[in-house]
Amino acid sequence: MLADLKRLQDLDDLERGDRRALEEDQVRLREAGARLESFETRFEEIRQELEEMKNRHLRLEGEAAGLSAKKDNNEKRQMSVKNNNEYAALQKEAEFLRTRLGEVEDEILELLEKIDRNDLQSADLSLLLAEERLAHEKAVTEIGKAAAGARERLGLSAERRQSLAASLPPAQLKQYEEIAKVRGGRAVSAAADGLCLACRLAFPPQIYNELQRNEKILNCPNCGRIIYWRGHPDFKEEESPS
Numbered sequence: 712m713l714a715d716l717k718r719l720q721d722l723d724d725l726e727r728g729d730r731r732a733l734e735e736d737q738v739r740l741r742e743a744g745a746r747l748e749s750f751e752t753r754f755e756e757i758r759q760e761l762e763e764m765k766n767r768h769l770r771l772e773g774e775a776a777g778l779s780a781k782k783d784n785n786e787k788r789q790m791s792v793k794n795n796n797e798y799a800a801l802q803k804e805a806e807f808l809r810t811r812l813g814e815v816e817d818e819i820l821e822l823l824e825k826i827d828r829n830d831l832q833s834a835d836l837s838l839l840l841a842e843e844r845l846a847h848e849k850a851v852t853e854i855g856k857a858a859a860g861a862r863e864r865l866g867l868s869a870e871r872r873q874s875l876a877a878s879l880p881p882a883q884l885k886q887y888e889e890i891a892k893v894r895g896g897r898a899v900s901a902a903a904d905g906l907c908l909a910c911r912l913a914f915p916p917q918i919y920n921e922l923q924r925n926e927k928i929l930n931c932p933n934c935g936r937i938i939y940w941r942g943h944p945d946f947k948e949e950e951s952p953s
């Protein structure tokens with residue numbers, strides 16, 4: 712019976728572990744999604760910036776062409792000028808056109824440099840984004856597989872737990888559940904070297920002797936958990952190597 716209680720505890724421990732792993736996987740999945748999203752956003756920002764700069768470049772080229780045409784026209788009119796007033800006005804216009812054309816050409820050069828830099832940045836980011844998308848896809852697949860495994864184990868252990876619980880005397884099961892509720896799910900603890908391994912209390916020799924005989928169910932006088940002696944043949948083979 713004590714061995715069954717320990718088996719029940721082992722199943723509950725496994726279940727807790729699987730549930731925790733499932734929750735952690737969900738957190739990892741959300742984090743991976745958020746990371747990819749921030750990459751996508753940054754990439755989209757750079758792409759939009761680039762598009763705006765290219766549009767601005769087109770507008771500036773248009774303006775430069777218009778200014779050049781006006782400049783040619785102004786030069787032609789200067790050749791057939793009729794009076795000083797007209798000449799002065801044409802000179803003033805020519806000065807304005809030269810200045811503005813200079814400004815526009817400077818801005819075009821500056822913009823072309825920026826577009827080059829942005830193109831490179833965008834190409835780098837596009838590579839990173841492709842890697843990030845692959846990594847995300849891989850994480851989703853891996854986490855999905857792990858989660859499916861955990862769910863399958865949970866289903867199996869739920870079945871085993873149910874039949875194990877049904878085979879236990881109801882009073883024992885009730886005691887187990889009550890202790891588990893107040894002891895963080897750990898109702899059963901191993902004892903070794905005269906100690907309860909859960910709360911580290913040293914047992915009086917009489918209790919420890921009784922425990923080693925493994926004839927009845929005992930509780931730790933300190934933490935109340937159901938205790939078993941780890942050295943008894945009933946439990947030895949079930950102990951994990953750790």
Ligand SMILES: [Zn+2]
Pocket residue numbers: 900907908909910911912931932933934935936
């Ligand atoms: Zn204890």
